[in-house]
Amino acid sequence: MAYASGYFKTDYAMELRLIETRWQKVSAAVLVLALGVFPLISPQVAIGIANQVFIAIVGAAALMLLTGYAGQISLGHAGLLAAGALTTGVLFKELGATFWVTLPASAVVGGLLGLVFGLPSLRLKGLYLAITTLALHFVVAFVGGEYETRRGFSTGILISPPAIGGFALQEQQHWYYVLLAIAVAAMLFCINLLRTRTGRALMAIRDHDIVAESLGIPVRRYKLLIFVVSSTMTSVAGCLLAYYRGFVSIEAFSLYLTIDYVAMVIIGGLGSMLGAVLGALFVITFPYVIEGLLRVLPIPAGIANEMFAINYAAFGLVMILFLVFEPLGLVGIWRRVRNYFLLWPYRQTAVGGGGG
């Protein structure tokens, strides 16, 4: 993917670099700088949105691995997020556990649940798998709800901010850097996974599971593996969400949350990690943008309440438009725009997009 002429690869190790050309180095540096400076110059609200985006990126990347790359459709994402958050809440409330205990514990619980959520994938595909994971979501929600009610935490569990070496993580700015680091780490993990053996095996299973099997890939083991990996990541995202929000409540993990995440990977563009990032960014910021638009437009105060119904309907509409008119998602648009500028001033139809 060399953009400039005069860049030559001299061994296979060079091909494994993520950032190759000078142009890429420059743009990466600009991106790092922009991300680093952002919380220093932005209002609190914007930093808060960014923080939500970072957590969503972790969850969306996990779902992208599972659905976009391994082809396993899951509607249990909210249940897995809930599992992580709930593990955190329970350990905090019952044992007073710290962040260093709850985070790994959430990961373990997520992994185990991933095994349970993944078992149906050995027999079922597509729609039926989606429905089974949906059913499992309801089981998690029921267990969580019963726990909260029976223990008298019916309006949710309040959680103290995580303390890292006596420093409590409370300010949006501080959260920003922590969550940014985690989101970047999650992305790197996924990108690495996808450019190595595991990732190729997953994509092989997605494209042609019988062929993959006859090439020596233990398909069943890989299906379970990716469910476990994805669920662990999701559960960790749930743990982060619990700390970031400062509360855990099973009602926060409704089916709509699953739909949000599915929307992220679809709108972003299935089969692309960049898509997971763009999707998370889009879905999280969308309501704020619509709200901002409606606020700029002259709307009589009397129908202020309708604004939210408009927001809600608009989300549905945008999702429909993406599914119908841009099945490649935001990544598809991004590639077209990029190719346009790469080839400018020559007019040419888009070349096949290999990257992402």
Place this chain on the structure above:
Amino acid sequence: MQTVANIAVLVAIYALIGSGYVLIYRVSRVLNLAQGELMMLVAYLLFSLATLFGGHPASALAGAVLLSLLVGLVLYVVLMRRMTGELVIAAVLVTIALGILLRGLMVLVWTGQMARPLEKLGWQNSPLALGHGVALSSVAVTTIFVAIAIYVGLFVFFRYTAWGVRMRAVGENPLLAAQRGIKLHVAYAMAWALATFSGGCAGMLLALDSGLDGTMAIIGLKAFPVVLVGGLDSLRGAIVGALIVASAEVLAIQLIDPLVSDVVPFVVLIAMLAVRPWGLFGTEEDIQRV
């Protein structure tokens, strides 16, 4: 005895909602997760028509029925037609998104408040004593009869009418059906219209019995385990599924703990998915196809 009557009513409701899922799935292999919103929409349309023609309840009802068919048709032509040939899951997501859109629009148009179409029609939902100490509301009794009528109608339609047979053929093998000159889009559009109609009937009857608000969409989702237990592509399955789920639910309320009733359908569903994922009357190869 009252328990039996209660089960019968719930079976009728679930079977009606379920028929909406089955009709679309059977013909076009798309799972319509906007079913709850569609039945809610039809119920609201009835409410508006009832407000308009308060004095003519029959014309309001007839209007709502016609509109339900039209809504299904328009939805297919404008939206779902574009999803033919796309990934199944993409089509399902479109229906989810459609549900979100519809719900937002309905709040905009009708607000979130409880609407009571029965009053607007000028009717009374008086209790009917059915003997042996059994009583049901008149709308509940009507629901049972409507469910029977619609199911009989659908069976006759699919077995004996030319278009019914064609729609079945499309469901079984669209390629072959198209080669035989059956217009796929017409069959799909009819499936959507019929599904909106029968689901809409459930919505209207529920609204007539106990009013109409935003929660109706969720009731649509509650009937979802029903069709999965019965088999997504079988009308007979929808009846049996409704029977199983409704009985389990009512008996759980009656004998165990009302709190369990909410989970029971999903427990039944998970058991079914573990043993026979394609449902009692579903076709097995569907699993490979999707």
Place this chain on the structure above:
Amino acid sequence: MAEASDDRPLLQLAGVHLHFGGLVVLNGISLDLQRGELLALIGPNGAGKTSVLNCISLLYRPTQGRIVFEGEDLAGLSPHGVARRGIARTFQLGGLFPHLTVLQNLLVGRHAHFSSNVVLDGVFWGRARANEIAQRAAAEEIIEFFELERHRGELVSKLPFGVQKIVGFARALAMEPRLLLLDEPSAGLNREAREDLSRFILRIKHEKGIGMIWVEHDMQMVADLADRIYVMDYGAHIADGEPRQILADPRVVEIYLGSKGN
């Protein structure tokens, strides 16, 4: 690759039956394949040739009979276990992963030769990185062998069908098998591509000493290349032996003429 020195056959099928419901697909197929032998499997459409391959790679489980590879009964294995024992195959329609590049497809073929795990892959550390570089070099040899250099980075779905078939062949060879199952590799290829294909098959036989079962319709190619021919019809064995002798066999001629007459 350990060269076993025993003179047992590489692969042995003994009385293999395959039934689907009431349908008899294979009816008592028995055959032996020696190391480095090129066995052509011929017969009219529906004779059950591909089913034989599917039984060997365990995509179908034989209803009855034994399949022994290098002295090991395959019955207890899974399909991926069979592949790891050294049996590779190609597919009639290519069976490629359309969203992967040629290089990635070959690397999937080398899956079993990696020794990393998911965690190492994720952090791209140590063995994972070393593996990627080493396997990349191995894949590059295959690319060179099949003269696929200029297609290396292309998505396979964008390649012409003929090239796709070669990539499928290359992917199977990338597995470093001792037995190669070829399912109509020449179908859909033009003459020039068929000549390339013949060259590859011969080079594999002579340079790598891999045993091959080759399902083929092109009788000219079969006559030119095969060591031995095995003829099937209606799931049963008709004849086997030297190409010259088999192609002259009246029963074989009748099957082919008869099937053409239909």
Place this chain on the structure above:
Amino acid sequence: MIKRSQLMLAAVLGAFVSTTLAADSYVLGLTGDLTGRDAANSGAVADGIRIYFERVNRTGGINGHKVEVLVRDNQSEPSRAATDAQTFVNNEDLLLMITASLSSTYAPTISESKRKGVPVLFAGGVCPREVFPPKPDPLLFCTSGYAAETDVKFAVDYIQSVQKNATLGLISMAIPISRGSIDQAAEYAKSKGMKVIGHESAPPPTANYTPYATKLKEGGADWVLSWAPWVTQVKTFEALRQLGWKGNFISYGHNVAEEELKRIKDPGFLVFTTNGMFSDGQPVHKDVLATAEGKTKFPITYLNEGWVAAMTLEAALKKAGWPVNRAKLASAMDGLSVDLRGLRGGPITWTKTNHYREQLYYRVYGWDAAGNRIKTLKDWTSREVK
């Protein structure tokens, strides 16, 4: 393309700017269930507050400054409420958050308010435990009518005062707060020597309430008590009547109760409430009617709860003066007493030890079939809040 992105940018900036430019007015933030399943309650509270402050602003504001209420919708979903609360507390000018939605949204709101020391007023829905005596949270205040435990005890006492040996049936919605309160009602009624025939709990979306009603009827209940969202209460009652049940049903009077009594017209359907109904015809009721006419999509009788909250807030802001900050407002709210002029049975009084109120006043309303109007079955009865 460029145009659209510019518009987008303008919109986003606009959103930020509009929340930061309002520094010369009192800025309050309301997060409520405006389109979710509690919209009829919460939406009306939000409308009441909005309409009240519109009038305040027209007539010169408070201490010469206008009141700006930023409104956000949370659909009673905790994650949306968390986002709303976060947006509010990060708005430097915002003085106080108002919440009007189901209790599921309280935890995130409280959690955010603590981070930045923003006082919270619970203006609709149940009051959280943290506002009750003896040690209320210094930042949390509540004006809403509900009081869960005290409510159901009053109702049980009322039933017993009407019928000594009633057999009591109980129905809740399967949400924690409702289930918990009805459990308490069961315990309390048993301790009072009543016969209690179980506790039914219907999930939020229920297609048919008849199975629950059947169980209550067959259990032989002659009184049924419900403390739940309105749908569960009224649909269970209607299902009971469909079964031919002849007993009395008493349920908590949410702000929809007045319209519902007029609709149902059943002498056996009673509501107990802390809010006076508009049928009382107090001057304040006429004032609300005149002010809100044509400004809300809800029946005006729904607005009482919002009006109470707005009257209280007005008093608090007046007391806090100008300039004001979050801490100053919170301390002004400690030790505030607001005369509600007949919207409730008595004033709202907050002290350092009580951010709820010291006395609760209940009334029981029912339907007078002969007079075809709402009638008061039991006049204001006060209960000590402990």
